[in-house]
Amino acid sequence: MLSARTSATRLDLAALAALDAADPLAPLRGAFHLPDDVVYLDGNSLGALPKRAEQIASRVLRQEWGDGLVRSWNDAGWHRLPWRLGAKIARLVGAGEDEVIVTDSTSANLYKVLQAALSLRPGRRSIVSERENFPTDLYIAEGAARVRGERHRLRLVDSPAHIEGAIDEDCAVLLLTHVNYRDGNMLDMAALTERAHRKGALVAWDLSHSAGAVPVELVACEADFAVGCCYKYLNGGPVAPAFVFAARRLQERSEQPLSGWWGHATPFDFSPTFRAADGIARFLCGTPPVLSMAVAEAGIDLVLEATIPRLRAKSIQLTELFIELLAQECAGLGLEPVGPRDPQRRGSQVSVRHPGGYAIMRALIDRGVIGDYREPGILRFGFAPLYSRYIDAWNAVAVLKDVLQTRAWEQPHYRERHAVT
């Protein structure tokens, strides 16, 4: 259970408002359209709407699609979007600009890099991952192994502590999510990559909860492959296409079976035989989703403007204060902390557990405090330092305290499950 806060200084709303007033990132909140009556702490699920995204959508629809029609592939640069956005994301994850491209979904991209890794390690038959990894990653790994025949398989370890021991001679690729979706635990990318390489395995990193939120240095960590989504901390919109990273040293040897025409060396020759494009382009598949990519650029640009070091500094301060506020205000109300206490090992979220977790989150959302719920019993509060305020932490804790103290969450309708939780 959460223990009472012991620090000398009691936090109050005025102290948090003063932090907002001094926050160098505060003006960037104005670049987003956010409802006035909401405390939004679910940017780790779906980021907020950049105002410029509306302008871009309007331009792409009216001028580029409506007036330009098919000419816009060349005239409006539609065909360059996967590369242009990829180069921008590369700057956020410590990659070379020719190592990242935007295309398809995170799941589809993960399938590509797992198959590429399995092909690069033909004598090895296992994908190794964590049982607590985001489920779609595990499902995709199952599918990738199954299609190669019975001797390929996915092996799961029960906790991060067991990862290293599971990397054996049969492990072709280690599949890890850098920041865990449920408890915010952040893995040591450099150390785990080094250990996998020492055993001859490759590593594929899922950066969905990292990109735009925490420092990532793919090249410095000698990472092999990575994927990630654009609709969480990158604010790319519902549901922007995802990105894929392949280290330059592996690209020319990487074969992936979703070999659609946009990954062809010369797609407009219309040759009947596939020949993979040079470089990262071979991870493209079908025709790129122009509208959603164009819209996603607005959010990515705001992250670039804020810079990762400034975002990370604010994220740590926000999550630390939120944890302190929970201790100060909600001690004894049945919440149990989940995930790392050390901010250096935590992503940009705070999770707590309560047996009534689902109903509590429904009650919070009813009162304008939007976090989300994850099984089992976990309330998840994401801080997106581009637009989250220090006073949001205060207001969220105040509402949570009230919901717990008054037992408002016990109203039966809060237990009714929504289709999407």
Place this chain on the structure above:
Amino acid sequence: MLSARTSATRLDLAALAALDAADPLAPLRGAFHLPDDVVYLDGNSLGALPKRAEQIASRVLRQEWGDGLVRSWNDAGWHRLPWRLGAKIARLVGAGEDEVIVTDSTSANLYKVLQAALSLRPGRRSIVSERENFPTDLYIAEGAARVRGERHRLRLVDSPAHIEGAIDEDCAVLLLTHVNYRDGNMLDMAALTERAHRKGALVAWDLSHSAGAVPVELVACEADFAVGCCYKYLNGGPVAPAFVFAARRLQERSEQPLSGWWGHATPFDFSPTFRAADGIARFLCGTPPVLSMAVAEAGIDLVLEATIPRLRAKSIQLTELFIELLAQECAGLGLEPVGPRDPQRRGSQVSVRHPGGYAIMRALIDRGVIGDYREPGILRFGFAPLYSRYIDAWNAVAVLKDVLQTRAWEQPHYRERHAVT
């Protein structure tokens, strides 16, 4: 070479304008935003912008994303979009509403159905297709075979006449595009499906150039699988997600390796083990692309309003008149007809070949007549009966005649290749 027209009645602009005046579909053109200075005959590559698509985008961005934020998954029905759009497309391709779902790209969906088909025919090792099929279909088939190991392969036949002979005991799945992208040739779906079934093979149909343009009766033809895009005759926008069809009788036995969480039976249980959803939902993969799906609905609705029989009747009249006009106006100017003369065997396009094809198309586009170019030497004119007019056929032929007679296309800059042709 195109021979001169022999029919008694000479066609003129007034005759064509009269057809427009009497056209029951003419009012639907007003539902699109189209530039005044353009004759658009490339709806078979990218359909035109429905005005309602702009309203939808504005609503999804401002109200649903901006104000609703993550709540819109439930409150705005985002999570139902793949099914809702799938059910609408099902009505256009003769399928049951629980047999079609919208997700991912055509290429990714093709990969899924090919893998499902290979799994359903475990003793068979070949995918059979046509060398003249759209290249991405062949590239995906190559990838699908290669990932299963060396004994799997893609076999290509040189013409539609050789398809039947190639269906042998080793053929797991026949991969065919219903209407050929280059010459508009339409295959006999019922007959070829029946022949494949007789030999124990399954058939996967690509409907990218069919959906919204020609009658398709998947259930009546006993089709097994189909895929198609939403951005051509369905006017879904650049580049809307694609659809996938699996016959009800095969769904519960269909396994596909892009087994992302949205294809799980209970995705929000966050179980570490994949269990495929019942029915067509197992062909979903990652989180659905909400914005582009929502926008795509506008174009699909207009096709439903027009109805396929009315669209097909107008399409045949448009393409027949265009062919007649070419014969009347352009005989002796070096154009060679390509594809079927019989409208019952032709999709909603007309193709002609000329050694200067690429430059001629560039010159046409410069003069506001937008068709497109496909190797080798092929000028492709697509008629989208939702918004194409009879006078468009006249105006396009008039400009083409002028470009050929004056040899305007021989200007050197028309030979410079664009990135996207």
